[in-house]
Amino acid sequence: MVCKVKHILYFLFALFSVSSIAQSKEQIKDSIERSFIEVYEFKKKAKMSSALEKLTTILDLSDTIQDQKSKARAYMLRAEIGVEENYNNFNPEEIEDYLVRAKELQEEINDSLGLGYNFVLRALTATRNTSYSNADKYFEEAEAIFDKFQSIDDINKLKYYRGLFYLSQGINGRAIERFENSLPINDPYQPNYLRSKVHLNLAKAYKNIKQYDNAKLNAETALKIANSYDFPVIKLQSTQIISDTYAGLGDLENAYAYQGRYIQIKDSIFNINNLQSMAEANAYFDNEFHKRHIKELERQYEDSNQKGKRNKLTSILSSALLIIISLLTISLYRNNQIKVKTNNLLLKKNSELQLAKDNAEKAMKAKAQFLSTVTHELRTPLYAVTGLTHLLLEENPSESQKEHLKSLKFSGDYLLTFINDILQVNKIEARKLAVEKAPLNLKKVLNDVVNSLTQTSKENNNKIILNIDKSIPEKLVGDYLKMSQVFINLISNALKFTKDGIVEISARVLEEDDEQQLIQFEITDNGIGISKEMQENIFDSFSQGSVQINRKYGGTGLGLTIVKSLLELLESDIQLESKLGEGSTFRFALPLEKLAPEASEADIAITEKTDLKSRQFKVLLVEDNKINQVITKKIIAKQNMTCDIADDGYQAIDYARSNRYDFILMDIHMPGISGVEATKEIRKFDVSTPIIALTAISLDENKGDFLKNGFNEVISKPFDPEVFYQKISNILS
Incomplete structure (x- = not known):
């Protein structure tokens, strides 16, 4: 009797254990599903760092119950975030890693629909990477799978993704057809988000073909959905399109109003904290991904070893x-x-x-x-x-x-100086700057800098004294632009921290041979001076000695950092002597080559005003931003020039092929194809018309790269109109 009772108890215990394990597994699956819902919510609200953290949680939970399908979904979703990345952080190699791992798991468990979306994401990655033939091949693979399952929702979503493929190539008619046929678009996790994206991309396509009423209607629909469900990125992009359509319709008041809203939304999304969090979350997820991959390889290796042990024991x-x-x-x-x-x-x-x-x-x-x-x-x-x-x-x-x-012009010039300083520091750190040697007149360089700072010296009632060694020749060889930047930063710095005083600039020859002179420069002031403690970090970025000095005198604290970095490029270094309350002296020596005697005065850079009104020039302006179109057109009209306007690179190619222009102003960053690609195409049938890059130049852009790709000159936005006219006159002459 006792034995029977024991057997019954053992049976009940075993039954309870199996039931508990099954119940625990179901609870984990529920947790995984809830986590997927949260990931999509974070993604829709542009909280990408939170989305990546939650994806890591999903992978941990999936590992505990060996849920391969959920792991594959997680890797797919990580790839989808990478494809839709709005932080200028698109990395096709990284996305490929996730899709390869997801494909291995999907093939292992025969997840055909999952493989279909794997092909879709590969197609979108290839589209963003402008590998259109590969993208088309992947779309065909996905279409074959979705047709087999006869899933209307999946087929409609595929039409939407195909629309993105055509839109990226500038085939706007096909894109519009695919977007419209994709509606109604359904998805268990993000139906309203995808619906708003369909209308947003319809607006982009209609804007590209200048059907501004249709573009505005679709952009407003996308904005309405985004406001209802709080989709920040959709708000941002639809607001920009509405601004552009108002500009295209000639309603500049509303265009400016929506442009202001666009800037506010953009500042709230793409701020430094969000970008930093995203970078950290990206790095952490990538690290965890590689750790998992290494563990998987170790597990396979261990299984192989265990099998070997069993064979040996047998x-x-x-x-x-x-x-x-x-x-x-x-x-x-x-x-x-x-x-x-x-x-x-x-x-x-x-x-x-x-x-x-x-x-x-x-x-x-x-x-x-x-x-x-x-x-x-x-x-x-x-x-x-x-x-x-x-x-x-x-x-x-x-x-x-x-x-x-x-006052507005002063503020704009100050902001531009600050932006240029940041870009300069960034380029120096990224080693994107090169020394460009050309003939120059050193005395003229120094006089030009002093003359440009005359008004600054009057503000603090300062006097500038210039002492140049008479043995320094008229003609030398050096980097005019970088030397000017060094002098402007040091002299303006001395003037800013000196009141009712003297700023003296001296240049004298230290050493000389047949080929070059070593010239020592000193910039001395009798201003507030710099304490010993502050001298240790005065050349660091954003350093001005103290918060009080920054509040009183203003400035970015980047000037001396740029000076030190530029002098290092010019094979020199800077020395500082200063006493608090008595003034400062900055000293450095530059090796400058002597110019060959046969070089003419024409070798020395001079600046002369040239009147462009003497003849009627016809210009092609290629610019996608409507407000910029209006401004540039008016600046051109001041010199009695007429212009045609192309909204994108494709239009520019058509205009250049069917018209004769004196020169072309080409924006670089545009929808469809870039200004660089458009210029390459134009150069295939027109090698003579001057093409000028008109661009807000960035870290990865150098003048030399533009010249190699067929441009004659580069003018960075925003520009001084007088400099703009001068560069154009130089090219045309």
Whole structure:
């Protein structure tokens, strides 16, 4: 009787254990599904760092119950976030890693629909990477799978993704057809989000073909959905399109109003905290992904070893005659195992070190890219501010208006200087600057800098004294632009921190031979001076000595950092002598080559005003921003030039093929194809018409790269109209 009771208890315990395990597994699956819902919510609200953190949680939960389908979905969703990335952080190689791992798991469990979406994401990645033939092939693979399952929702979503494919190539008619046929678009996780994206991309396509009413209607529909469900990125993009459509319809008041809203939304999304969080979350997820991959390889390796052990044990039991040999084999095997484990440990540590190095490089790259993006994006609205201010000042404003406009111009110039300083520091850190040697007149360089700072010296009642060694010749060879930047930063710095005093600039020859002179420059003031403690970090970025000094005197604190970096490029270094309350002296020496005697005066750079009104020039302006179109067209019209306007690179190619222009002004960053690609196409049938790059230049753009691709000159936005006219006259002459 007692024995029967024991058996019953054992049976009930076993039954309860199996039930508990099954219940626990179902709870984990529920947690995974809830987590997927949260990921989509974070993605829709542009909280990408939170989305990536939650995806890591999903992978951890999936590992506990060996849920391969959920792991594949997680990797797919990570790839989808990478494809839709709005932080200028698109990395096709990284996305490929996730899709390959997802494909392995989907094939292992025969997840055909999952494979279909894997092909869709591969197609979108290829589209963003402008590999259109590969994208088309992937779309056909996905279409074959979705047709087999006869899933209307999946087929409609595929039509939407095909629309993106055509839109990126500028095939707007096909894109519109695919977008419209994709509606109604359904999805268990993001139906309203996808619906708003369909209308947003319809608006882009209609805008590209100048059907502004249809573009505005679809953009407003997208904005309404985005406002109802709080989709920040959709709000941002639809607001920009509405602004552009108002500009296209000639309603500049509403265009400016929506442009202001666009800037507010953009600042709230793409701020430094969000970008930094995203970079950190990216790095952490990538690190975890690689760790999992290494563990999977280790598991496979361990399984292989265990199988080998079982085979050896079977051999020992089946053949007593081989006992001694087997013991020796086991001993050797153990020794080998120790070596393998040691090697695996070293391999793992090396992998971790490599990951840490890669993550550090990614962080540095993210920082550089962020600063480059910020400076690039700020130039576009700043172009509108400085351009319109210049035009208004030339339209005979009243005296009271003139004062306000001059203040606005000063603020615009200050912002532009700050942006240029940030870009300069970023380029120096990224080693994107090169020394460009050309003939120059050193005395003229110094006189030009002093003359440009005359008004600054009057503000603090300062006197500038210039002492140039008479043995310095008229003609030397050096980098005019970088030397000017060094002098402007040091002299303006001295004037800013000196009141009712003297700023003296001296240049004298230290050493000389037949080929070059070593010239020492000193900039001395009798201003507030710099304490010993502050001298240690005065050349660091954003350093001005103290917060009080920054509040009182203003400035970015980047001037001396740029000076030090530029002088290092010019094979020199800067020395500082200063006493608090007595003034400062900055000293450096530059090696400058002597110019050959046969060089003519024409070799020395001079600046002369040239009147472009002497003949009627016809210009092609290629610019996608409507406000910029208006400003640039008016600046051109001031010199009696007429112009045609192309909204994108495709139109530019058509206009250039069917018309004759004196020169072409080409924006670089445009929808469809870039200005660089458009220029390459134009050069295939027109090699003579001057093409000028008109761009808010960024970290990865150098003048030399533009010249190699068929441009004749580069003018960075925002620009001084007089410099603009001068460069054009130089090209045309």
